[in-house]
Amino acid sequence: MRFDEAYSGNIFIASQQDYKESQAVLYGMPMDFTVSFRPGSRFGPARIREVSLGLEEYSPYLDRHLEQVNYHDAGDIPLPFGNAGRSLEMIGEFVAKLLQENKFPLGLGGEHLVSWPIIQEMYKKYPDLAIIHMDAHTDLREEYEGEPLSHSTPIRKVCNLIGPQNVYSFGIRSGMREEFQYAAESGMHLYKFDVVEPLKNVLPSLAGRPVYVTIDIDVLDPSAAPGTGTAEAGGITSKELLQAIHLIAGSELNVVGADIVEVAPAYDPSEQTQIVAAKLVREILLGWVK
Amino acid sequence: MRFDEAYSGNIFIASQQDYKESQAVLYGMPMDFTVSFRPGSRFGPARIREVSLGLEEYSPYLDRHLEQVNYHDAGDIPLPFGNAGRSLEMIGEFVAKLLQENKFPLGLGGEHLVSWPIIQEMYKKYPDLAIIHMDAHTDLREEYEGEPLSHSTPIRKVCNLIGPQNVYSFGIRSGMREEFQYAAESGMHLYKFDVVEPLKNVLPSLAGRPVYVTIDIDVLDPSAAPGTGTAEAGGITSKELLQAIHLIAGSELNVVGADIVEVAPAYDPSEQTQIVAAKLVREILLGWVK
Amino acid sequence: MRFDEAYSGNIFIASQQDYKESQAVLYGMPMDFTVSFRPGSRFGPARIREVSLGLEEYSPYLDRHLEQVNYHDAGDIPLPFGNAGRSLEMIGEFVAKLLQENKFPLGLGGEHLVSWPIIQEMYKKYPDLAIIHMDAHTDLREEYEGEPLSHSTPIRKVCNLIGPQNVYSFGIRSGMREEFQYAAESGMHLYKFDVVEPLKNVLPSLAGRPVYVTIDIDVLDPSAAPGTGTAEAGGITSKELLQAIHLIAGSELNVVGADIVEVAPAYDPSEQTQIVAAKLVREILLGWVK
């Protein structure tokens, strides 16, 4: 007997109580176990839901209302604290179920490693999958401190799985020299510093393709998203990130799922990081779920 | 499809997944709508659950382990934001159901007004109910700013319902003159400033009685519980409050339910208020649920 | 015997002690009683005054010095805590007095509802009044949770009073569908997302008109003004808002009063929200009081 009805504090605004009828499912992945510098993203999903109460259900950007999208907030996956391996398995199993039932998965991290099992499942269903990746960091390491399961490695794993030529990274402004070399030599598409302009150029070439979009909140400048583990100066504004979401919404892409990761509320007493993330959730639901 | 399994972040430690078999049920009441000075207790239940991860499941005070108590964390009741009247109704309905199924209700506030519908249901089941009330404030107003549904009124309502002679308040150090006069004249039992000593004196007289215990976290000194709406200097220590819980645990009382209210995490960046509250929850489960 | 002399902590820099000789009067409206999500704007005026000590009295934007404007900081109107109705009356009475004595009223909120009684008085004096409204939110609701006196309703009330065709809103990026529909159908002028460009277009048409300007600090992006009750991502920068003030300063408008509202310092430990608000106060005094 856990409460299932929509509630402002624990459930994202306008969530539908009925899972079966829903087109999209919002779910949290409260995991930050591989992060040693500034952990805390395991509280991201809960805090994003909390501040959603301050949002309207209508978007003046898209002229759409959340009542036009039948989505269900499933809460957080009950990941075992400290156990990264089992947590990734559980995320994979959950997403596999969603995909089987033709739901649009919209995940909230948690650290960026949570995207890895999701994309594995996505790829099983969509063999011609492409990835749009917005981030400050390359996340292309093969391992971190000797550990292949790290928040610094997920995009490299994805490249290995689906082919680097199917991976498009935007807004990147930090990484090891070797990571940038890999990007340059492997054929993946890495756009430094900016998001909107390169995205405009890329979108036509992806028309009709199934695309999964993973957004690390630190693609934003620290001024707009201070609550994250590895804030990196020189990023984009929230206006630009909203514009990127709307560009994709207006494109020919077949967006088949998405996630927003690395919101770590403890570093942001103003709550603005979760506030912008909540708005991104709404715009993605309204713009990408069709 | 909300997740039901125990999870460190969203569910109190050692919660049993199965509601039906449980002896006790933990539930949250995220309501702070009648508080204008320093609101924020609607986030209390969620934050108490979060920090429970830092607790052990075993109590060296009671030499008992949470596996010896079959309890279920039901999450937060989905109270409608801003609607105090409907929220109180929903709390009453939920507690009525628990009582019908012979569960021990352990509620987490939220503002103190949430205790009012609980005690109404308790009284229906236990006509000889007594109340133990630990608080810095009398909460004996008839109304607050013209409003009878206020966080300053619940104990007065309780006195009117079950008779002031059945109400025992401890640790009180703030109130209007009229409230203290009411206490003195009505026959209720109000003990100023201290908890442990007067409690020792009172407990024998309540032996065998069904007793509901309501703990406003501000009975603690602000040094031990800064995260509350109306902190009041001159309170007791957390050692003393633990001792009070253990005194009750070792008494002949028939404790039939309890709540902990007014944890408002925003005023306490150190999280110590929710940390002490989580420990109280554990000790109550281990000491009072039999 | 309250102290009347200018003091850095309690009075805005360069305030003149003599009310009678002053051209403009700065006053605070410490009211946030209709706000339930994140209250705290009742502390806005006091905190804006405090940080004014960090400002220079000279503006390199306008090449003017506060000694060229004879203004008086009257402190906060002593609004009764929790009583919204009486508070609005007191604000109206105070502004009526200022207008009778030909002072330029510059008000500091408090929640946005405080603008409503001000504009009522303004309209009595200036029947051809126009309103410039900079805000993230439409504020066009007819009621909020059944309550017509709400921080979500003031601009709708203004439209009803002075005619929607005389109301110009800028920077709007949040509201209910019905509010945007009302804006579109009623003839009011609502400019989404941006401020500077639409303002440039509008200003010539208002030449010579008496105009009251109300600035909700949340028109700024949360990165520039995190200390506000309902921060909304995707806003303008402080550079743009300063530019808007300077555009009006350089226009043919007859600005007859202004307010800055919704500064809620508790959400911004960096104090940058009150810091930008204090600078806006200075630029308004230097640019609009003539």
Next chain:
Amino acid sequence: MRFDEAYSGNIFIASQQDYKESQAVLYGMPMDFTVSFRPGSRFGPARIREVSLGLEEYSPYLDRHLEQVNYHDAGDIPLPFGNAGRSLEMIGEFVAKLLQENKFPLGLGGEHLVSWPIIQEMYKKYPDLAIIHMDAHTDLREEYEGEPLSHSTPIRKVCNLIGPQNVYSFGIRSGMREEFQYAAESGMHLYKFDVVEPLKNVLPSLAGRPVYVTIDIDVLDPSAAPGTGTAEAGGITSKELLQAIHLIAGSELNVVGADIVEVAPAYDPSEQTQIVAAKLVREILLGWVK
């Protein structure tokens, strides 16, 4: 035209509007210019007033109500920022006026140096003045970093002025070796670590004497008063400090004035330091003003 009426935000609760009829006057001294380690006490008085709204006007300790004391909150003395010498002069002038008009002065600091000009004026009026000083620190230096006007020197100055044998310090737990030597050799009365027990012993000997009481909030343990410039572990609880105030209230002393200093709110996001200080103000008004 500054507002004179009692207002919850800017004026301490229950302040009477009429200065002339008042018995006691509350006033702030927003000065922290000689503090280099952790300044910020210039915001103490304003913050103490703000939180007074959370207090009741009735004391269950003394069974008295603020309506039984006719007192007036005069606001903050407009001290010139950065100018310690002139600030001390202004404090002296203000207190001289209060004493001339037979008011009980209750001052709020600001740093401890503000007590110096007050006590100078007190001594002019009461040549047999004694001082009760509650503090963590001796404050007996002759100078600090070569500067005789320092927050570390006021009690030494007082000893020189009125004679060390008339100075009683309680709760002291920090100072230079030379300061403790001075205390031991000069004949002043310095009680280390504790307040309540030595005070009980001292009070009879001061019966009938005019006594000024200066309370540095850091006499409290940092757990009870973290918001102060030089917090010092090992202090007393707020219960003990309240008890000390009540002991004095019940004694034969002729308390002729008092101050509470060194509340520096920036170090205490929980606001508990100003909360305890506000309660001390109420208890002093109710217990010492006769």
Next chain:
Amino acid sequence: MRFDEAYSGNIFIASQQDYKESQAVLYGMPMDFTVSFRPGSRFGPARIREVSLGLEEYSPYLDRHLEQVNYHDAGDIPLPFGNAGRSLEMIGEFVAKLLQENKFPLGLGGEHLVSWPIIQEMYKKYPDLAIIHMDAHTDLREEYEGEPLSHSTPIRKVCNLIGPQNVYSFGIRSGMREEFQYAAESGMHLYKFDVVEPLKNVLPSLAGRPVYVTIDIDVLDPSAAPGTGTAEAGGITSKELLQAIHLIAGSELNVVGADIVEVAPAYDPSEQTQIVAAKLVREILLGWVK
């Protein structure tokens, strides 16, 4: 060319520049890599040094002055971030060197695991070593989440090394059932909840023995030390902990080294945790180094 002179910000007050002549050496161990719940103690040593500037060099408790102790602050051992194994080795090597040169090692953590290599070296030098351990937690696990190198295991390791009958734990109020069973059955000395009284009883039996003292700051109640990884309600006051240090100072023990661990400043914006820790450092230097 690193600066070697005493400086208020980077070096503890009154540190002597000359290592060779020093009797005692203060050193930091900035390691928190095995902590997943609330890390951050790697910043403890630096913050303790910073606030030492607010301390006097003289202790009125012991009537001694730091100039009477020739000690040297060696800064932090440059532990490799994220590498617990190598870090422990480096700590061991450093302490071995200190012991060889007959210095009294006073270590600042960092997580509690840092005590393990220190005690290994101590035991090599002093085969009849006894341990005094003040802590909220037993720290007697054999492993934590499958990992033998954890902040929950150091005291168990110590028991295995030097024999449980030589280990004395005080103030313990949290642990697994198995840990308390181990304590009861193994012959180690575990005193629950309190420190001062059991310590008084134990000290005579340790007269003349070489004793190493390890203090986990969380032995203090969270009200006195909120800045720690696993705060546990119901602890002792800073007055009691100071008393414990002075009891040892006045005893016949041969204290041969000490550490203070688990200060995690991020959870304590008031800085009171590092403030009390800095005072403990001073009292230990003055009372235990002979």
Next chain:
Amino acid sequence: MRFDEAYSGNIFIASQQDYKESQAVLYGMPMDFTVSFRPGSRFGPARIREVSLGLEEYSPYLDRHLEQVNYHDAGDIPLPFGNAGRSLEMIGEFVAKLLQENKFPLGLGGEHLVSWPIIQEMYKKYPDLAIIHMDAHTDLREEYEGEPLSHSTPIRKVCNLIGPQNVYSFGIRSGMREEFQYAAESGMHLYKFDVVEPLKNVLPSLAGRPVYVTIDIDVLDPSAAPGTGTAEAGGITSKELLQAIHLIAGSELNVVGADIVEVAPAYDPSEQTQIVAAKLVREILLGWVK
């Protein structure tokens, strides 16, 4: 015996242990003694080093790696707390030594006054020195509150020393009228509000000149650098400031030294101010040290 090896917490990433072989030397100047409004920049250098751990050693902007620059982090100069005059002397002596040994000095403040002794030494070595100054404030006062050694005066002193025609200020948006008049009349080059565009125009004229660059972090908008003593709205973004550094890196200038000042971490719980400052340090090392 202070530790000399590179360590993540106390030493900037990738610092070389060997001073003698180093081309550049990073050093801190922990001084904020002349600042009365919001002090705290004495903690800037330590906090910038701490967060450097979150940076990569490679710059994708410049395609260079810190291993290509042999630099040494010398720690903080041990400035005597509260003694501004002696502190400035010590800074001068230290920089003189660096210049004698042909090191590139990269200083971290501390308040802006620390640049004054540096530039004096620079001018002795480079008689044709030019200054690039990025700041929100003119810093051109002759004195501040009667004190010539103030954080508001360093650039005026520099103008007097090397001639105003050799001083180039960018991003200025605050100052006294007299300061702007001085700038206009003296022949110095003051560019208001912007940095990038005027810098592009100026750089060619400085080709081949020895240039010292002093960056006050408050040239950034408070949204990007809230942690500073006198935040001033309307500033540039971190993207623009990075671009300015890269413009200089790609120019014909002979940069002979630099500093970054006024990082005051206490006002920025998000740490973003030190995070951007640490990135500036890396880019300066990679771009300007040749």
